[in-house]
Amino acid sequence: MFIDVTEIRMSPGRTFHFDMEEQVPPLTIENDEVNIEKPLKISLDIRNTGKLLVFSGHITGDTELACCRCLETYPFRFDYEFDEEFCHVSDLAAVAEEGQNTDEFHVFETNRIKLDDIITESILLGIPMKSICSENCQGLCATCGINLNNNKCQCEKNDIDPRMGVLKKFFEQ
Ligand SMILES: [Zn+2]
């Protein structure tokens, strides 16, 4: 996805607003494939400060994640905000002279700014790596592996006798 900043660059002091949708391909995050079925919604303000273009964006999207306790998939909405500064290559020297750290900017050369990397980064940062389907998720039984959210298993009976519980703890150490 590209943004044409020709008009914005000619308008110091002004802010432009964009509402966009973008379909993104599946991403692989730590060996898990994350599919984002519907297009992402991107709301973006671009402010021309004179020498810099300041992008303030808000990205939302729906996906499915696997719960790390019970391993079931569940719907997840991510919601991520970003602020990024862009400097045209011709303004870089002037900005550096003002004492600003130019490492903090993205430098662009044409009037078409590519947003793909920012979008991908937002997804990576907006999706938790270790997530649970609900605070009350019971997870899987450590003994038989059954999903305790929907089922009861016989293993729990081991804990009925408190003396056995102490012994059990001893052996678990
Ligand atoms: Zn769960």
Ligand SMILES: [Zn+2]
């Ligand atoms: Zn069990």
